[in-house]
Amino acid sequence: MSIHRLSLIVLVGMFAAAQAGSAGTPEVFSRHDLDGDGYLSRAEYQRLQQDCLERRGERCRRALYRFESLDADGDDRISEDEIINRLGRRHRGGRSEPSRE
Amino acid sequence: MNIVPQTSRRAFLKFCALSASLLALPPEAARLLAEGLVRRGRVPVIWLSFQECTGCTESLTRSAAPSLERLLFESISLDYHHTLQAAAGAAAERARDKVLAAAAGELLLIVDGAVPTALDGACSTIAGEANLSLLRRCLAAAQAVLAVGSCASDGGLPAAAPNPTGAYGLAELMRRGMVPVRPLLNLPGCPPVPDVIGAVLAYRVAFGTFPPQDAQGRPLAFYGETIHDRCSRRGHYEAGRFAKAFDDAGARAGWCLLELGCRGPLTHNACATLRWNGVSNPIESGHPCLGCSEAGFWDRGRFYHPLDPAELPPAPAPSDRVQQGAQVYERHCIYCHDVDPARLKTLPAEVPALLRSDRIRAHRFRLEDDDMEALVAYLRHAK
Structure with missing residues (x-):
């Protein structure tokens, strides 16, 4: 296979990937998003809580919000916006930017 | 012999930069390393394996930076290695003797394995010649010698009590006057980290000397800190x-392995920073450090037995600042x-800078300076 043909295939693949990305699939924002769907499911969040408890202790687990407190729209999953908004209200500096639509 | 034409200029300079980085040399050293390698050409090398397990050769052949083929064809001329040349038989022995005569005084000798001295050296022979005799002949022609692995450095397992073969490492043989004395660098480890062997060889070829060493003759760039100093589980400790x-x-959660017999706090090596070809090390794989790069580690008490607390370096208490950063x-x-x-x-x-750059969406919090400083203090502490 020639270099030119290989380059063409790579470019087509990159274009296809860009098109797929623009179709609305959210970016993975957390390493705890194990299935990579752009959201933290209830199971993934429970696993994070358990990880905190086992590896950092009870103080860390208690520092985490309850799942329901983060899931503002009640769709049983946590988006990046929901985390940004919730944490932004808590920390001492306050939130200075509006959330991205 | 100009070595640059054998590879691209970009790859060659990348190799020099990587080797200089591994040796913790200043930035300008990459250029000097490149010039040195081009100027000196290929250095004749003889590799002798005595009482050993072949693990050190395995380590060399798995070196990713620089890779073995780059070492062989561009930096050194590996003229004899009886493990790799086993099929060559007597021809390999003749080639070795030819190099000993032709390259006397220029030869770089590499040794892995301990040298038995009991029973007139009859415990281990190569092509009918006792290890001690072969070592004497090769050292007489050598400019310097590199002891690769714990056995060559301090005797290792063959020298463990009761040491039935009277085995010694190179430094001890020189100290006892049993072999000619030559500049010696020890790379202990069972086996040593492959990248260390490659980088030290590159340094020797380029600069004609060995890098700075500690009191045990180990290169400070790789043995200057303990495993514990750079351990990925240090935060748990x-x-x-x-x-x-x-x-x-x-x-399962990756906690500290000290109570399972880890000797990381007393062991100087680069496993925690370089890992094995950048992949992993025993501690990251869930196994405590056995302390294989420290002299006499086989006789230093039972494996998997916790260290005496008195041997441990004092653990600094986390400051309030660090606690704040943790929160x-x-x-x-x-x-x-x-x-x-x-x-x-x-x-x-x-x-x-990253948090305040707005480059990452979830990092748009405006942490107060006080919290930011505490966070940095905590991250430094955890690293």
């Missing part, structure tokens, strides 16, 4: 989280990052 058994929840991490960072901050790829000093 500081926090008092210790695995009690190999299959308990703490072990900042738990209240913000942990939703997106690993619960163990030691796994963060961003260096602590770079965190403030």
